[in-house]
Amino acid sequence: MRRRRRFPWLSYLLVGVGAVVTVVPFLDMLLTSFKGAGEYGRLPYRFLPEAFELSNYREAFVRLDLPLLFRNSVVATAVITGSVLLTSSLAGYALAKLRFPGRDLIFRLVLATMMFPPFVFFIPHFLILVHWPLAGGNGPLGDGGAGLTVSLAALVMPFLVSGFGIFLMRQFIVSVPDEMLEAARIDGAGEFTVWWRIVVPQTKPVAVTLALLTFVSAWNEYIWALLVSTANPRLMTLPVGIQTLQSYLDPNRMVPVMMAGLMMSVLPVLLLFLLLQKYYIRGVMLSGLK
Amino acid sequence: MATTVGSADEDGDGGRAGTDALGRGDEDGGRAGVRAAGSRAGAAAHRRRRRQTVVAYLFLTPSLLFFAIFLFLPLLFAVLLSLSRWAGFDLADIRPVGTENFAALFARGSSFLTPVLSNTLLYALGTVVLALTGAVLVAHCITNLRFQGLWRTLYFLPIVTTVVAVGNVWKYMYEPGGLVNGVLNALGLRSVAFLQDPATALPSIVVVQAWASLGSAILVLTAGLKAIPRSYYEAAELDGAGQFTVFTRITLPLLRPSLLFVCVTQFITGLQSFALITVMTGEGGPGDATSVAALEMYQRAFKYGDWGSASAAALVLFVLILVITLVQLWLFRRKGEDA
Numbered sequence: 001m002r003r004r005r006r007f008p009w010l011s012y013l014l015v016g017v018g019a020v021v022t023v024v025p026f027l028d029m030l031l032t033s034f035k036g037a038g039e040y041g042r043l044p045y046r047f048l049p050e051a052f053e054l055s056n057y058r059e060a061f062v063r064l065d066l067p068l069l070f071r072n073s074v075v076a077t078a079v080i081t082g083s084v085l086l087t088s089s090l091a092g093y094a095l096a097k098l099r100f101p102g103r104d105l106i107f108r109l110v111l112a113t114m115m116f117p118p119f120v121f122f123i124p125h126f127l128i129l130v131h132w133p134l135a136g137g138n139g140p141l142g143d144g145g146a147g148l149t150v151s152l153a154a155l156v157m158p159f160l161v162s163g164f165g166i167f168l169m170r171q172f173i174v175s176v177p178d179e180m181l182e183a184a185r186i187d188g189a190g191e192f193t194v195w196w197r198i199v200v201p202q203t204k205p206v207a208v209t210l211a212l213l214t215f216v217s218a219w220n221e222y223i224w225a226l227l228v229s230t231a232n233p234r235l236m237t238l239p240v241g242i243q244t245l246q247s248y249l250d251p252n253r254m255v256p257v258m259m260a261g262l263m264m265s266v267l268p269v270l271l272l273f274l275l276l277q278k279y280y281i282r283g284v285m286l287s288g289l290k
Numbered sequence: 291m292a293t294t295v296g297s298a299d300e301d302g303d304g305g306r307a308g309t310d311a312l313g314r315g316d317e318d319g320g321r322a323g324v325r326a327a328g329s330r331a332g333a334a335a336h337r338r339r340r341r342q343t344v345v346a347y348l349f350l351t352p353s354l355l356f357f358a359i360f361l362f363l364p365l366l367f368a369v370l371l372s373l374s375r376w377a378g379f380d381l382a383d384i385r386p387v388g389t390e391n392f393a394a395l396f397a398r399g400s401s402f403l404t405p406v407l408s409n410t411l412l413y414a415l416g417t418v419v420l421a422l423t424g425a426v427l428v429a430h431c432i433t434n435l436r437f438q439g440l441w442r443t444l445y446f447l448p449i450v451t452t453v454v455a456v457g458n459v460w461k462y463m464y465e466p467g468g469l470v471n472g473v474l475n476a477l478g479l480r481s482v483a484f485l486q487d488p489a490t491a492l493p494s495i496v497v498v499q500a501w502a503s504l505g506s507a508i509l510v511l512t513a514g515l516k517a518i519p520r521s522y523y524e525a526a527e528l529d530g531a532g533q534f535t536v537f538t539r540i541t542l543p544l545l546r547p548s549l550l551f552v553c554v555t556q557f558i559t560g561l562q563s564f565a566l567i568t569v570m571t572g573e574g575g576p577g578d579a580t581s582v583a584a585l586e587m588y589q590r591a592f593k594y595g596d597w598g599s600a601s602a603a604a605l606v607l608f609v610l611i612l613v614i615t616l617v618q619l620w621l622f623r624r625k626g627e628d629a
Contacts, residue, residue: 011431018428019444021501026447029455087356090349100343106350111619113361114558115611116368117584117604119591123378124364161356164555168510171547175517191345206513213506216449259455266450273446277439 029266033057033259037252056253056260063248064261068234069241073219073265076155076237080218081211083160088210089203092169093195097181107170113163122227125158146231154228155235159218165210172206173199208279216269238265371601378597391602401578402586402603407610410583413496414560420500421556422549425507430541432508433515442512449505457569460498461485485571488579495580499566503559507552514548515541550622554615561611564588583607 035049095107132147133140148154184194222239229236242261376384395402432441463469464484471481484494526536564585574581591600
């Protein structure tokens with residue numbers, strides 16, 4: 001595939017045209033963050049701002065308690081991403097390569113976890129956290145206090161395991177050659193060693209993908225964080241903070257200032273993506289296999 | 291589902307009977323021969339299977355525990371609500387009403403089956419077909435290009451772009467004075483009122499939703515492409531296989547696990563999402579041309595305080611998604627050994 005004699009102009013054309021369409025909304029987000037009062041949404045639509053206003057960024061900076069918002073977002077996102085990676089890889093390995101009674105049932109259960117409209121879960125999750133036993137002043141039966149809703153745990157608990165993640169890891173671990181696993185087992189490796197020494201290195205590109213997707217969705221998560229921070233404002237995350245700008249500002253400036261806030265929150269994600277790029281450059285090497 | 295070909299698997303114990311009943315009818319008969327292959331190997335295999343079972347459940351424990359608390363309990367609650375009337379505030383106010391909520395969903399004159407559910411299905415199907423085709427093409431083409439990192443970064447942008455920006459940009463592009471109609475006029479065609487005409491509103495949003503899901507699909511498929519051993523391509527090149535043959539005979543079949551993943555998850559997303567629709571058409575207009583199930587449920591629950599019928603609709607949607615997912619698993623499995 002790689003050594004092609006002719007210039008792949010068709011590929012360039014397709015990917016290039018697609019990329020233009022991909023970039024425009026993002027560029028619009030960026031350019032809007034520089035627009036002045038009343039400039040957004042005027043018809044005919046103009047992408048370029050009349051004058052590049054930095055005041056939107058200043059406004060967002062002053063209005064938001066950025067250290068608090070960043071701390072909450074970073075801690076929550078890091079814990080969620082780490083937990084999802086670990087649990088997905090372990091469960092994915094069990095579902096893809098180990099044989100045990102109940103495997104198909106559990107796999108279908110994992111798929112089923114993705115099938116419920118998320119709004120069904122908000123209120124029950126909140127009730128569960130409020131009544132978490134022996135936390136936040138609660139007794140052993142979960143009564144008497146605010147439970148986990150007052151701690152940072154509230155932001156992460158409902159997202160620690162992901163059916164999506166388990167499904168993704170399983171789909172890729174299935175393709176790891178059984179011969180490699182068998183060879184390690186014959187050498188006396190236990191299943192945990194097999195997972196850590198063979199499965200984890202072999203599935204790095206997909207683990208990076210899962211890390212990115214989990215990171216983005218945790219970083220941008222809005223509705224649950226809004227619910228939790230209504231109960232305890234100290235738990236506000238970046239997306240919630242940016243949305244609160246809506247109620248402070250005059251409508252003429254609202255969208256540009258919000259876009260400025262969004263740009264500030266998008267930058268860390270883009271940076272992470274660029275850092276993780278290198279894992280895509282080379283695929284998995286099957287060097288262990290003769 | 292994952293009868294891995296060539297695995298050194300001795301099915302020694304009867305413990306599988308329970309799972310076999312759960313529809314693994316494709317378990318090949320060859321295994322019966324192995325089963326009878328003598329009790330000497332059988333005892334060792336038995337020990338090994340026991341150990342694998344223990345390890346597997348150990349690896350699954352954190353996930354299963356989590357699902358028990360954060361999935362099973364909420365579901366019981368949802369089922370309870372679907373059989374009750376509740377305005378969403380005080381738990382003491384839950385009043386049982388039997389199957390009334392379900393009956394109302396399917397009653398004559400209810401908008402739930404058409405247009406809401408039919409719109410939802412069209413929306414999801416259109417999104418999956420467009421996004422999957424586009425993602426396969428782009429992910430594959432990118433591997434042919436130079437500066438792969440740059441291209442991948444550009445295609446990553448939709449993932450981090452907020453749905454508000456995406457929806458609004460496309461909304462303006464669809465306007466009478468917008469970019470799309472500008473192109474149509476330049477080609478000598480008449481302007482189309484994309485979002486105002488009930489006939490074109492839904493397809494117009496499908497295009498945007500497909501575009502927005504392209505990024506994550508490409509990420510997953512790229513990881514899938516990277517997992518295909520390069521030696522297969524080298525062998526095909528030596529045999530003088532053309533580009534098209536290589537794509538259909540090597541790339542697509544070996545990409546099947548990630549294709550299944552993208553297909554299933556995109557379908558689920560398509561059947562559940564409504565954020566883009568609210569940005570682009572408000573509450574599912576014109577009329578109810580772009581009204582979809584998730585939007586309908588959300589409004590019933592949070593706007594009208596009717597948690598009973600919202601939960602009932604959610605359970606109906608769940609059954610629909612479950613059936614569609616099982617059909618996909620079945621389709622992908624029939625084409626070969628596993629996916």
